[in-house]
Amino acid sequence: MSSDYIPVLTSEDVIAAMRTLRMNQRVNFWAFYSSQLGGIVTDPALMVLPFDDHMVHRGHGVFDTAGLVDGRIYDLDAHLDRFIASAGRAKLTLPFPRERMREIIIETTARAGHSDGAIRYWLSSGPGSLELTPAKGAAPGFFVMVFAGLVYPEHWYTSGLKVMTTTYPIKPSLYAITKTTNYLPNVLMQMEAKEKGLDNGVFIDAQGNVGESSNMNVAFVTQDNVLRHPTFDHILSGCTSQRLLALAPALVAQGLIAGVEVCEIAVADARAAKEMLLIGSSIKVAPIVEWDGAPIGTGTPGPVAKALLALLEQDMTTNTDRLIVPTA
Numbered sequence: 001m002s003s004d005y006i007p008v009l010t011s012e013d014v015i016a017a018m019r020t021l022r023m024n025q026r027v028n029f030w031a032f033y034s035s036q037l038g039g040i041v042t043d044p045a046l047m048v049l050p051f052d053d054h055m056v057h058r059g060h061g062v063f064d065t066a067g068l069v070d071g072r073i074y075d076l077d078a079h080l081d082r083f084i085a086s087a088g089r090a091k092l093t094l095p096f097p098r099e100r101m102r103e104i105i106i107e108t109t110a111r112a113g114h115s116d117g118a119i120r121y122w123l124s125s126g127p128g129s130l131e132l133t134p135a136k137g138a139a140p141g142f143f144v145m146v147f148a149g150l151v152y153p154e155h156w157y158t159s160g161l162k163v164m165t166t167t168y169p170i171k172p173s174l175y176a177i178t179k180t181t182n183y184l185p186n187v188l189m190q191m192e193a194k195e196k197g198l199d200n201g202v203f204i205d206a207q208g209n210v211g212e213s214s215n216m217n218v219a220f221v222t223q224d225n226v227l228r229h230p231t232f233d234h235i236l237s238g239c240t241s242q243r244l245l246a247l248a249p250a251l252v253a254q255g256l257i258a259g260v261e262v263c264e265i266a267v268a269d270a271r272a273a274k275e276m277l278l279i280g281s282s283i284k285v286a287p288i289v290e291w292d293g294a295p296i297g298t299g300t301p302g303p304v305a306k307a308l309l310a311l312l313e314q315d316m317t318t319n320t321d322r323l324i325v326p327t328a
Contacts, residue, residue: 028148055124118149160289166201
């Protein structure tokens with residue numbers, strides 16, 4: 001047996017260890033609501049879940065993310081609707097009515113004390129056992145995290161990204177359209193790309209049509225200037241993509257694009273596009289300039305990517321449906 005002594009920790013020891021961990025690995029987590037704790041904490045060392053929560057050891061949970069821009073929450077209702085739809089497909093019971101969850105998200109954001117960042121929220125079936133199915137009588141857990149958000153390199157926007165067709169299979173439709181915490185295929189895709197010195201990957205379905213990227217949607221501008229987006233029946237229905245599809249007709253009026261289509265996109269047609277875009281709530285809109293070693297269009301960022309990013313950023317700061325975060 002090893003001679004190394006393993007201590008039995010007290011609750012005070014555990015909290016001290018968690019604080020040391022957070023000092024060594026600093027995070028910009030500002031406020032966390034837990035229905036299991038019954039309130040909000042602002043100390044990252046206390047932003048924890050029980051290890052036997054079904055979301056932790058079986059991946060049986062769903063999540064979504066909304067943006068916090070200039071003291072206002074952007075597009076929360078669309079994200080919350082998708083969250084509830086994901087919960088239904090995952091057979092998760094809502095712990096509160098929709099309106100109460102919305103109130104908790106807003107109040108937690110107010111307690112964070114920041115005007116810009118991101119708000120991520122989760123639903124789990126709760127703790128109680130390590131079995132495959134949820135523990136009998138387990139109370140569902142609802143969690144909200146307000147944090148600094150994800151930041152991507154500036155050169156992704158100025159010079160563009162390089163991507164590859166991933167060797168990992170696309171998720172079956174049910175799992176692709178449900179925003180669960182089980183992101184293993186997505187993680188492996190991006191790890192594979194980075195190992196090859198690239199930025200991200202792209203899923204292709206069994207019919208040879210373009211799917212999506214790791215945690216972002218993809219879209220294209222055809223040679224005849226049509227903005228095309230893959231159908232949402234076998235990929236995640238990105239709230240940012242949906243919003244941009246509603247905003248994009250403004251570019252038709254400006255003469256930048258000839259139209260907007262949501263359709264199946266064969267790989268050969270996608271590779272022949274003038275522009276290829278990554279779209280998501282964190283990345284917003286970023287141009288892809290190379291796919292599997294071949295240039296997209298001229299191999300440089302195109303005008304539609306830039307125009308769509310400007311449209312989205314304007315909407316994020318002027319849309320009258322944004323929710324004002326009250327002062328805590």
